[in-house]
Amino acid sequence: MKSIKGVLIKMRDDLIRDITRRLKETSKNINEDIGDDIDSCFQERAREFDLLLSKREKEKLRLIEEALDKFEEGTYGTCEECGGKIPKGRLKAMPFALYCVDCKEMIEKEEKSRTEEPEETLRKISLIDYEEED
Numbered sequence: 149m150k151s152i153k154g155v156l157i158k159m160r161d162d163l164i165r166d167i168t169r170r171l172k173e174t175s176k177n178i179n180e181d182i183g184d185d186i187d188s189c190f191q192e193r194a195r196e197f198d199l200l201l202s203k204r205e206k207e208k209l210r211l212i213e214e215a216l217d218k219f220e221e222g223t224y225g226t227c228e229e230c231g232g233k234i235p236k237g238r239l240k241a242m243p244f245a246l247y248c249v250d251c252k253e254m255i256e257k258e259e260k261s262r263t264e265e266p267e268e269t270l271r272k273i274s275l276i277d278y279e280e281e282d
């Protein structure tokens with residue numbers, strides 16, 4: 149189990165390093181505009197950091213942190229939903245998995261029906277519009 153914790157820490161560090169690098173690249177351009185107003189520049193950076201994190205990265209970072217917390221609590225590898233053991237193979241493939249396969253599928257289905265359907269409908273509507281215009 150210790151090696152999985154190591155993998156998690158590396159994943160988190162890689163993610164943060166990647167974001168920090170992107171932040172530096174972006175603030176290089178910002179610096180030219182702002183000049184030496186350090187305070188507002190710093191605030192700008194903090195906001196940038198948040199913006200640069202995609203929803204996916206935020207979610208991943210959150211999952212990694214949660215998994216690391218679970219290591220501290222000694223509950224790592226236990227499904228958050230049903231309390232059952234998460235198979236080792238699954239943890240190796242996805243060290244930040246918080247749920248067993250069954251619960252994860254159930255949760256994803258619920259999320260899909262809640263969030264993705266309206267988007268799908270919108271896409272269909274816009275497709276129909278395009279066809280009519282042609």
Ligand SMILES: [Zn+2]
Nearest residue numbers: 227230248251
């Ligand atoms: Zn479960």
